[in-house]
Amino acid sequence: MTTISFYRQMRVDGGKRTGVEIDGETVLERFESGSESEDSALLWFVDIRCSGADLPSETEAARKWLLDHASLIEAGVRHVANELGAGIDFSTPISRKIPNAGKGVTVEICCSAIRRLHARDIAKALDEIGSHWKEFLKQLEVLEPLAR
């Protein structure tokens, strides 16, 4: 069983970290700096967690797999964004499985607001991921093992 996780998270200082992990190890990452007033406290995170026996375990193959499944993931992310926009209880992290991910493959969207954000704020973050999925993936830089 291989796991591939895409994550995007935002800090209090506005910095955003986006990355991909394979079996728990970060292999791709990009950090967008926030304000000069550095604060690493997390504001929210969104994970897209994929698992399956036939998922690739090599870095670029994992990126390609995520790009190849863009339609499925974009639709799933928008679905959760709509759900959040409708005002569901968001007092604890939520997770939603994307249906029809393929035989033996599970894709789950997990998100949480650490501070008291409105569900609508996370919906915006999800919309951004859905709208820029391929762009975000292509921008990620390969991490050398020592930098992981």
Added chain:
Amino acid sequence: MAKRIFDTSYLIRHWRTFPKKTERTPENFRSWSERLIAQHGSRRIVTPVYIEMVAGVTSSDELKLAHAYLDPFEIVDEGKIPKGDWDEAKCMAQRVAPKGGKRQLGDCLVRAVAKRLNCEVLTLDTGFPGR
């Protein structure tokens, strides 16, 4: 696991929300923290958080529960905090937030280690000054 480190405030709140109707056994506390880890996609803590959690217990029975609760977490600094982290923590300790408020040793160290490891901090602390 994603680059997120739990701080003590986060774990204490979670510890306190252990379901009242569930028996307070080490097994159940371990399951309780495993649930937090699964929800947040991270099992990372640092040594000061482990120490603060253990230091907060008030009986030997509670210590057993704390050990069970903390067991699933990964202490990412492996108990080794280099001088650079202490220097960074010292800088953070000298920042004063606009609204005032004191900084704690543990908070400064957690953030210093997190910075070195390019991680973000899962915290409920809202008074920590940026720079």
